[in-house]
Amino acid sequence: MLAPGFADPVHDAQDTFRAVMDALARPGRPRPLRAGLEPPAPLTPELAAVALALTDADTPVWLDAGLAAAPEVAVYLRFHTGAPLTDDPAVAAFALIGDPARCPPLGTFACGTPAYPDTATTLVLALATITEGAGLCLAGPGIRGTARVALAPLPEGFVAQCAENRADFPLGVDLILTAPGRVVGLPRSTAVTEN
Amino acid sequence: MTPNPTGPQNGPGIEARRAMMALCAEAGRSELEAAVARLGAPAAEDLRPPETGLVMAEGRIGGDGRPFHFGEVSVTRAAIRLPDGSTGFAYHLGRDRTKARLAAILDALWQDSARRAGVEAALAGAAARTEAARRQAARRTAATRVEFLTVARGED
Numbered sequence: 161m162l163a164p165g166f167a168d169p170v171h172d173a174q175d176t177f178r179a180v181m182d183a184l185a186r187p188g189r190p191r192p193l194r195a196g197l198e199p200p201a202p203l204t205p206e207l208a209a210v211a212l213a214l215t216d217a218d219t220p221v222w223l224d225a226g227l228a229a230a231p232e233v234a235v236y237l238r239f240h241t242g243a244p245l246t247d248d249p250a251v252a253a254f255a256l257i258g259d260p261a262r263c264p265p266l267g268t269f270a271c272g273t274p275a276y277p278d279t280a281t282t283l284v285l286a287l288a289t290i291t292e293g294a295g296l297c298l299a300g301p302g303i304r305g306t307a308r309v310a311l312a313p314l315p316e317g318f319v320a321q322c323a324e325n326r327a328d329f330p331l332g333v334d335l336i337l338t339a340p341g342r343v344v345g346l347p348r349s350t351a352v353t354e355n
Numbered sequence: 356m357t358p359n360p361t362g363p364q365n366g367p368g369i370e371a372r373r374a375m376m377a378l379c380a381e382a383g384r385s386e387l388e389a390a391v392a393r394l395g396a397p398a399a400e401d402l403r404p405p406e407t408g409l410v411m412a413e414g415r416i417g418g419d420g421r422p423f424h425f426g427e428v429s430v431t432r433a434a435i436r437l438p439d440g441s442t443g444f445a446y447h448l449g450r451d452r453t454k455a456r457l458a459a460i461l462d463a464l465w466q467d468s469a470r471r472a473g474v475e476a477a478l479a480g481a482a483a484r485t486e487a488a489r490r491q492a493a494r495r496t497a498a499t500r501v502e503f504l505t506v507a508r509g510e511d
Contacts, residue, residue, distance in 0.1 A: 161440040164402045239434075240403065 161232075163198055165212055165240040172196065176213035180336055184345035188298040188307035190290050193343040200232035202258045204286040206338035208236070211284070215243040215254050222252035222269075222281070226259045252281050260285045261313040266321045269333050277330040280348070287311055290339040300350040309344060311337060322352040375465050375475070379458035380447050382481035387457040390477035394470070399460050402434040402442065405452035433459040441466055 166172035172195075179191045195209035215221055221243045227233050234245055246252050249269045257263045263285065272280035295310025296319065315321070325332040325348055332348030346352070379387060407429055414425035432446045433455040443463025447455040465474045 162402055162436060162442050164400060164436065167401075167404070169404060169406070 162239060163200055163236055165197070166209075167196060172209075173213040176209045179343055180210060180214070180345070183336065183343045184302075184334065184347050186302050187300065187345050187347055187350040188292075188303060188309045190292055190309070190339075190342040190344045192341060193338065194341065200230060200236055202226050202230060203233045203236065203256075204258065204338065204340070206340065206343060207256050207258065207284055207286050210336060210338065210343070211237055211243075211254070211256060212240050214282075215241045217242040217244070219253035220244050220246040220251055222246050222249045222255040224255070224257045224259055224263065226262075227256055249281065253279075255281050255283045257283060257285045260287055260315060263315040265315075266325045266333050271325075271328065271331040271333060274331070277332075280331065280333050282334045282336060284336045284338065287337050287339045288313060290337060290342055290344050297353045297355055298346075298350050299353075302347075303350070311344075319352050319354055322346075322350075326351060372462070372465065375478075376445065376458065376462060378478055378482055378485065379445065379461055381485040382478065384451055384454040384457070386478070386481040386484075387454060387461065390474070390481070391457050391460055393477045394461075394464060394473055396460050396464060397438050399435040399437055399443075399456075399463070401456075402436050403432075405431055405433040405456050407431045407450045407452070431455040435459045435463060437463050439467075 176193065176195065179193045183189070183191045193206050193209060195205040197205045197208045197212070199205060199208035211221065215237070221237065221241075223233065223245060228245075237243060237245065243254075249255060249264060251270060253270075255269060263283070266283070269281035269283065270279060272278060289310070289312050291310040293308050293310075295308055298307045298309060299305070311318075329348060334348055335346040337344045337346060382390075408431075409427040410430040412425040412428045413422050415422050428448060429450050430446055430448060431450055431452055431454075432444070433452065434442065434444050435456060436442050437460075441463045443459040443461070443466070445455045445458035445462055447458060461474055461478070464470045
């Protein structure tokens with residue numbers, strides 16, 4: 161059964177865009193994200209809100225194994241966004257990941273080219289919890305000093321993957337991390353350490 | 356039941372559905388309102404609120420010439436879902452969102468084979484009126500018809 165999209169498409173999409181933009185401008189600081197969506201499982205409302213706000217016919221979208229296994233998710237995204245779905249993470253503009261613990265290595269996604277670093281993939285992950293003030297230590301543009309944020313669950317060796325992702329700056333992928341009701345940004349410019 | 360909003364399945368039903376939606380597009384808003392009221396349609400939920408946009412219309416001179424861009428036209432589209440999960444879609448010329456939404460409701464009802472005859476009966480009046488209007492327009496056009504013919508001249 162096809163589920164409805166945004167009740168107020170213009171303003172709801174702008175609200176979501178604003179939350180994601182602020183989250184990426186201040187990495188590690190969670191922003192509230194109220195989607196008001198009821199997408200088909202296992203797509204979370206926050207993943208759906210980011211997908212509906214940011215993707216369109218020009219942005220290939222890659223789904224992780226759990227999301228790709230549910231045909232209703234593909235129908236929902238195609239109807240509401242018109243975005244083409246791709247099997248190849250290296251050509252995706254956006255990747256929706258419903259099960260972060262089994263997220264493929266960040267290196268398998270497109271990291272852009274030196275002339276067009278903006279062609280990198282933006283990963284959108286659905287985490288269970290995002291807690292400010294504890295856990296990973298973040299530093300870089302948009303952060304005064306350092307910031308701490310605890311993220312769970314995360315893929316194996318996440319900190320090492322982030323360091324590798326940042327090594328080729330300005331190439332690399334950007335991460336949008338969502339949890340129920342909130343979103344936090346982790347752009348490629350942010351340095352992530354354990355403590 | 357898996358709805359497939361990405362494209363219609365080809366089959367014998369698709370032509371009939373197309374004709375039905377063409378009738379809805381030609382009918383007036385009050386006729387669609389009357390039809391929906393007569394069918395006692397359940398409250399529909401918007402999958403996507405009705406919205407208006409521009410579509411490039413294509414023309415062909417004489418109906419079979421080279422296609423050219425005729426100009427942009429306003430089109431309003433609606434997508435609804437009935438409580439039983441069936442979905443209906445409508446694209447209408449113009450900016451009448453209410454009318455496009457009513458047509459989408461009729462589309463959803465028509466796809467249910469148990470209600471198909473009821474929908475067609477409810478729109479029978481509109482079908483007769485549009486058919487009469489089309490015939491009258493054709494008659495008026497035919498009255499001004501000019502036959503061009505070439506008179507063959509002998510070689511002199």
